[in-house]
Amino acid sequence: MKEIIAKGRGKTFLRSLIAAEKRVVDDQLYLIRRHGAWFRPKAHGYCGDLASAGVFTGAEARGYLAADGVGLVLARDTRDRMSSDLAELDRQAEKLRKILAEVAA
Numbered sequence: 001m002k003e004i005i006a007k008g009r010g011k012t013f014l015r016s017l018i019a020a021e022k023r024v025v026d027d028q029l030y031l032i033r034r035h036g037a038w039f040r041p042k043a044h045g046y047c048g049d050l051a052s053a054g055v056f057t058g059a060e061a062r063g064y065l066a067a068d069g070v071g072l073v074l075a076r077d078t079r080d081r082m083s084s085d086l087a088e089l090d091r092q093a094e095k096l097r098k099i100l101a102e103v104a105a
């Protein structure tokens with residue numbers, strides 16, 4: 001997954017931020033990462049799995065680039081990871097179903 005981030009690399013933070021903002025496309029959908037966690041929908045907290053992550057338009061996502069540690073990932077680039085995360089959640093749900101069945105018996 002390629003991430004759009006505002007990092008110096010010899011530039012001032014402002015110049016780096018401007019360059020990162022230019023790479024964001026308004027009509028694309030993005031997921032937002034900060035320090036390894038994903039933003040939840042409407043940026044209400046963080047989560048560790050893509051299945052619970054929020055999806056933001058380019059215009060919405062661009063507004064978060066200035067925050068420390070934020071990176072944007074195109075939603076379409078996360079398909080394989082989402083499939084893997086969903087499979088893991090299915091495995092966990094199956095375990096819980098078995099426990100519930102045992103408790104109910």
